[in-house]
Amino acid sequence: MHILVVEDDQKAARLLARGLEEEGFRVTLAHTANQANGLLADEPDAIILDWMLPDQDGIELCAAWRQRGQMLPILMLTARDAVADRITGLNTGADDYLTKPFVFEELLARVRALLRRSDRAHPPLLQVADLTLDPHTHAVHRAGTALVLTPKEYAILDLLVRHCGHVVSRQLLAQQVWHADLIAIDNLIDVHVKNLRRKIDAERPMSLIRTVRGHGFCLAPPEQHNA
Structure with a gap:
């Protein structure tokens, strides 16, 4: 939520x-x-x-x-x-x-x-390809398999999913997830995104998260990555 x-x-x-x-x-x-x-x-x-x-x-x-x-x-x-x-x-x-x-x-x-x-107490699931997020329970599944994320990993993933197909800048991640300046937590972003990518994409035929060098990160279905 x-x-x-x-x-x-x-x-x-x-x-x-x-x-x-x-x-x-x-x-x-x-x-x-x-x-x-x-x-x-x-x-x-x-x-x-x-x-x-x-x-x-x-x-x-x-x-x-x-x-x-x-x-x-x-x-x-x-x-x-x-x-x-x-x-x-x-x-x-x-x-x-x-x-x-x-x-x-x-x-x-x-x-x-x-x-x-609130009527919004049970919002609809967010989905990209075979990845689903439940904004109410914070449950995350990939191809039906439950994934265990830390609160920061979930916050990053939530932001990426809500901006599906668009680049999420490192500065926006710093502001929205850590409420801090990018300089203060730049290395933390890399660590958390690396851990998130390992949980989301490791050993999967389709990778959803990609790095856009010099800009940030993008989550999208493979066909959008290749477009």
Whole structure:
């Protein structure tokens, strides 16, 4: 499942993302309302939205999304704990409201509850050739055989599958999977992609993952590789 975290405090956002990823979620970070609007195209399953953003209040952003028909589950985060503020947040369109500071386990329980109630709680399988991913359970199969991936390997594969047939840059992997600059984790990318390719493609008649030198990686059916 994919969570969009909209939080202007970058340190807090990274800590929150790390905790969610350890629980098996794929996390995308936005630090402004403008960034969040641009990332809705990635189709998150739920949004964790901070009230105070530098370019627009989270309340206004939430209201704008609802007016445009965006019905993704939204959990509002804020330091405001007055009853009137909570009512404002919920009336604006947030599905739930959590005051700061909060205990991560409570946030996790609230996110899972929102996802259970959402129509998107059981998204369809993602498939490329004989490879399937279940976004709900994170189960991965190749030709019917279950594959055991680490959370980082799954996050990489999920990104590659969702961009099937297109090159995923090393910079995008660094940002989306590690929430870090490419320089800091460049070697880690190679290690994880090598391990992922060994699990996905080793001893298979069809290789799905290929390296595009100088650019990144691409996952596609063999006929697209050869086109």
